[in-house]
Amino acid sequence: MEQRVIISRNLETELAIAISECEHDRLFVLTDEVTHEQCLPLVNNFFCLKGAKVITIGSTDVHKNLESLAHVWQGLDDGGADRHSCLINLGGGMVTDLGGFAASTFKRGIDFINIPTTLLSMVDASVGGKTGINFNGLKNEVGVFNDSKFVLLDTRFLRTLDDKNLRSGYAEMLKHGLISNEKTWADLLQFDLSNPDYDQLQALVAASVKVKEKVVSRDPNEKGLRKALNYGHTFGHAFESFSLKHHAEGEAPILHGYAVAYGLICELFLSVVKTGFPSEQMRQTVRFIRDNYGSFNISCDDYDELIALMRHDKKNMSGVINFTLLDAIGDVLINQTATDEEIREALDFFREG
Numbered sequence: 001m002e003q004r005v006i007i008s009r010n011l012e013t014e015l016a017i018a019i020s021e022c023e024h025d026r027l028f029v030l031t032d033e034v035t036h037e038q039c040l041p042l043v044n045n046f047f048c049l050k051g052a053k054v055i056t057i058g059s060t061d062v063h064k065n066l067e068s069l070a071h072v073w074q075g076l077d078d079g080g081a082d083r084h085s086c087l088i089n090l091g092g093g094m095v096t097d098l099g100g101f102a103a104s105t106f107k108r109g110i111d112f113i114n115i116p117t118t119l120l121s122m123v124d125a126s127v128g129g130k131t132g133i134n135f136n137g138l139k140n141e142v143g144v145f146n147d148s149k150f151v152l153l154d155t156r157f158l159r160t161l162d163d164k165n166l167r168s169g170y171a172e173m174l175k176h177g178l179i180s181n182e183k184t185w186a187d188l189l190q191f192d193l194s195n196p197d198y199d200q201l202q203a204l205v206a207a208s209v210k211v212k213e214k215v216v217s218r219d220p221n222e223k224g225l226r227k228a229l230n231y232g233h234t235f236g237h238a239f240e241s242f243s244l245k246h247h248a249e250g251e252a253p254i255l256h257g258y259a260v261a262y263g264l265i266c267e268l269f270l271s272v273v274k275t276g277f278p279s280e281q282m283r284q285t286v287r288f289i290r291d292n293y294g295s296f297n298i299s300c301d302d303y304d305e306l307i308a309l310m311r312h313d314k315k316n317m318s319g320v321i322n323f324t325l326l327d328a329i330g331d332v333l334i335n336q337t338a339t340d341e342e343i344r345e346a347l348d349f350f351r352e353g
């Protein structure tokens with residue numbers, strides 16, 4: 001059965017139907033500490049979740065690791081899960097990625113349902129079957145492609161989101177705009193992230209999910225076209241891993257979407273320099289990103305480490321760093337390379353504008 005993505009109108013009814021179409025002798029709900037407090041109360045008294053056992057892991061990407069994964073497997077074991085049980089992932093991208101991986105590997109695979117609660121997870125992480133954890137300081141280093149049976153997308157959860165998480169998810173929408181068409185891209189640049197209109201956002205979310213679904217349906221296992229969805233991520237994942245390692249004590253590492261936004265700046269620059277992307281459209285996008293995401297503090301001394309991180313990108317072939325670039329909005333070029341010198345120039349552009 002293919003993954004079914006449903007823009008929810010009545011979450012309780014749709015969840016009941018989804019569960020009935022999955023193996024579900026025992027039900028489990030995975031939350032993180034934040035969604036346990038803010039989102040679980042919105043679904044906890046659903047009749048279809050009666051008797052479900054709740055498993056909770058730490059929040060943010062810092063916990064997207066082996067320990068949390070083992071905690072979920074343990075929770076499933078303790079709750080008597082067998083191969084006919086079902087895991088419902090209620091949370092952001094970290095929960096849907098990690099929960100999806102836990103479900104895909106427990107007893108070699110049980111059914112799971114994603115209920116994304118963040119913008120990032122709604123438009124990106126919960127759709128398309130990429131599951132996994134970070135490992136060895138590298139983003140999503142271990143995982144499998146495996147679709148949740150359902151994604152139930154209820155935009156009411158967006159109202160529980162803080163400003164930073166809203167902006168984080170929006171970066172992936174911006175990416176979808178850049179890889180799809182000028183109209184979607186231009187609509188996205190008009191949106192006021194400081195004063196979000198949730199009705200307008202709901203329409204943009206629906207359009208954004210369609211971009212992702214369309215790409216994934218043509219290339220579910222990222223043999224080619226799906227690399228379009230990784231635009232901004234060669235630099236983005238390097239920034240994110242760098243920040244996970246070096247963030248100051250008491251300060252949170254940058255959120256995934258912020259890293260992607262910064263990655264987009266670098267990869268737009270490379271797109272202009274290497275593949276002829278129009279520089280005015282780059283400038284407009286970069287201005288929007290700088291205005292809405294600020295910057296990330298790196299110096300020239302960090303370049304070698306960032307390039308070393310890029311050498312682990314999953315798109316690479318034969319040890320050569322691989323980029324997705326654009327020659328125009330909606331015109332994606334996969335399997336592009338750049339010299340270390342060009343990568344450094346892109347980092348200079350990121351730092352200096």
Ligand SMILES: O=C(O)C(=O)C[C@@H](O)[C@H](O)[C@H](O)COP(=O)(O)O
Pocket residue numbers: 124125128130139140172222226229230233314
């Ligand atoms: O779904 C995809 O394919 C993507 O590349 C979407 C990305 O936005 C997403 O962050 C993804 O999890 C990154 O995957 P990775 O394969 O580069 O780790």
